[in-house]
Amino acid sequence: MQDEHQVSMLTEEEARAELARLAEILHQANIAYHGEDDPQITDAEYDRLKLRNAEIEAQFIHLKRGDSPSDVVGSAPSERFAKVTHAQRMMSLTNAFQAAEIADFDLRIRKYLGLGANAPLRYTAEPKIDGLSLSLRYEDGRLIQAATRGDGSVGENVTANARMMQDIPQVLKDAPALLEVRGEVYMTHTDFASLNARQAQAGARSFANPRNAAAGSLRQLDAQITRARPLKFFAYAWGELSEPLADTQSGALARLEALGFSTNPLTVLCDSPDDMMARYEQIEQQRAGLGYDIDGVVYKVDDLELQRRLGYRSTTPRWAIAHKFPAELAWTRLEAIEINVGRTGALSPVARLTPVTVGGVVVSNATLHNEDYIAGRDGDGSPIRGGKDIRVGDWVQVYRAGDVIPKIADLDLGKRPSGTVPFAFPQICPECGSDAIREDGDAVRRCSGGLICPAQAVEKLKHFVSRGAFDIEGLGAKQLEMFHADDQLPIHTPADIFTLEARDRQNMTKLANRDGWGEVSARNLFAAIDQRRTVPLARLIFALGIRHVGEVAARDLARHYGSWHALAEAVDAAAPAAECHLQADAAEAEERRLAAEEGRRARIKPVRDAVWLNMDAAAHAAWSDLIAIDGIGATVAVSLVTSFQQETERASIDRLVAELTIEDTALPDAPDSPVAGKTVVFTGTLSKMTRAEAKARAEALGAKVSGSVSAKTDILIAGPGAGSKATKAADLGVETMDEDAWLALIGGA
Ligand code: IVH
Secondary structure (H helix, E strand, C coil), X not given: CCCCCCHHHCCHHXXXXXXXXXXXXXXXXXXXXXXXXXXXXXXXXXXXXXXXXXXXXXXXHHHCCCCCHHHHCCCCHHHCCCEEECCCCCCCCCEEXXXXXXXHHHHHHHHHHCCCCCCCCCEEEEEEECCXXXXXXXXXXXXXXXXXXXXXXXXXXXXXXXXXXXXXXXXXXXXXXXXXXXXXXXXXXXXXXXXXXXXXHCCCCCCCCHHHHHHHHHCCCCXXXXXXXXXXXXXXXXXXXXXXXXXXXXXXXXXXXXXXXCCCCCCEEECCHHHHHHHHHHHHHHHHHCCCCEEEEEEEECEHHHHHHHCECCCCECCEEEEECCCEEEEEEEEEEEEEECCCCEEEEEEEEEEEEECCEEEEEEECCCHHHHHCECCCCCECHHHCCCCCCCEEEEEXXXXXXXXXXXXXXXXXXXXXXXXXXXXXXXXXXXXXXXXXXXXXXXXXXXXXXXXXXXXXXXXXXXXXCCCCCCCCHHHHHHHHCCCCCCCCCHHHHHCHHHHHHHCCCCHHHCCCCCHHHHHHHHHHHHHCCEEEHHHHHHHCCCCCCCHHXXXXXXXXXXXXXXXXXXXXXXXXXXXXXXXHHHHHHHHHHHHHHHCCXXXXXXXXXXXXXXXXXXXXXXHHHHHCCCCCCHHHHHHHHHHHHCHHHHHHHHHHHHHCEEECCCCCCCCCCCCCCCEEEEECCCCCCCHHHHHHHHHHCCCEEECCCCCCCCEEEECCCCCHHHHHHHHHCCEEECHHHHHHHHCCC
């Protein structure tokens, strides 16, 4: 971008030139956005340019152009997809592909609810519509907000666009005072074909498939364009409600239908996994003739009270599953195998393919997973694809399953060109030349260069600024690559981001005077960085990009330790024990090998215990505390400790922390629950719920469920048959109650 001067200081000639430039940029941005659902500039940048355009027009009224961007778009900049925080998270679904997984799903639910194999249990079977989900909020029967799913917690405000859709009632009669209806926006095959024909006529890019077309049409800046694009909507779920819609999923669908929503007519009730499979096959048969895309069948427990008891895992309900149709396949040529180096140093092989259409999408890359996969072996060394290795030049079968990266299903040896050789997987990192090491039991070969490897450093930085992490506006992959390679104002580690402005001040050549930058964009970047100087603990932990520490683990760690100081201290204290844990693993493996050789049973416990014998008690305690956190196993713990112990990495973390204000995580996390932060133990027989359910509910309310009574126990819930735990609790003076008292305390039947 060129330099931008204060509007009041522009000459008329400069103003005219800049209005022309802005008209062109915004016009291009609109085309990219409208035609391709593929914006080329960020929303913030778009808004900023529009604002600047309006400011210049206000100052030079007579210079306003006939094609002024101010007139092109109906909505005000701030309405350009303002963010909406969903009152209740929009969940996704666990996928299944095999009949056995459906039987498992039914078994799991029965087990969780404590239902026998023959107890009646009904499910709805609904087609899984291949579109994009939308949440519609009605207050007193009026549509007041429509929001896309976004990341599940925060979506985009597309209210103006939803008002243009015929399938979406604006006003409801006899609806609950508060009602959030959720469902899928989709486009029919016929409408998709005519839209693409119109796009082609207008010289605009065509859409790859109806789902992209639906997404592109709903996410329109100009709601009039949405109006011109025939979008449809099926309701299948709900969010916040002032009163229940019905007692069952099927009843709720009927109620939504009565309120004026379209619900899918192929929905039926099933009484068993066999019924579900039969319905799946029927729907699959009808799939091609439906006139819209579906990609599977969703089964949901029909009884809403059971749904409530089953509840949710972090992002998916326990009471539903998506049974996907098999992926679509296509044959093409493998042109090359390239190696990408990721954030954790993993060398990931990628197949470059002659582009081919798979299920309506052009595919030119596919993952090859790891070196064993290419060689035709799985992790245990047993053959996959009948042991056929993958070579450059091979004729390969590609498939896509859902949204995932394309994969290679098979290859045709009959079409293998002569003279091909097995792929030699690199033993050194193609990016930095460090040794690429494959550890025992790991399928992946990793670059050992750590932060000296530019690929790892850049990928780590990209992760650092990504959405769930620091999410710095205006600092994306492209900018980071630029700064990483920059001699004058380099960003090599996260801390460098926060010293960027100070360093720029000292430089002769300012960022603002560089190609592609201006006063405003530089100032905006510094401001965006500054805004993120205060960070919640969980985000910081996630942002560090430590292997195995994803968003969920980061949250669990933050909740457990509460502050950076407590976390760092605990991880440091646990370091010797982590080492011990690895030695114990090695000793166990050795013992297993010996035992197999000598034809005797392996003695695991004594062998492991021997390693721990001289372990310092404080380290042992810190380690036990760390791995006792729900969701944090030894693998995560070892990875965490290793990064904190690794010198360069630790220095980088410490430098970063010095730049930040870290917000502590409240302990406990659910302050309005009477049991938040309490440690509870269940013992004896429970009659109203299974152990798994009791544990999940207690944890959802912020309690910590432990298996044994100690001085740290706050409440013992003792059912009939409680034994030594009840005695111990009495000895320790731990509060003890029965199941009913517990349910009364947590306020649930
Ligand atoms: S229920 C709490 N039902 O599939 C459960 N989802 O892969 C919420 N989808 O995000 C989802 N048809 O966009 C449900 N009949 C159906 C569906 C359906 C399509 C989509 C939805 C969801 C995605 C999960």
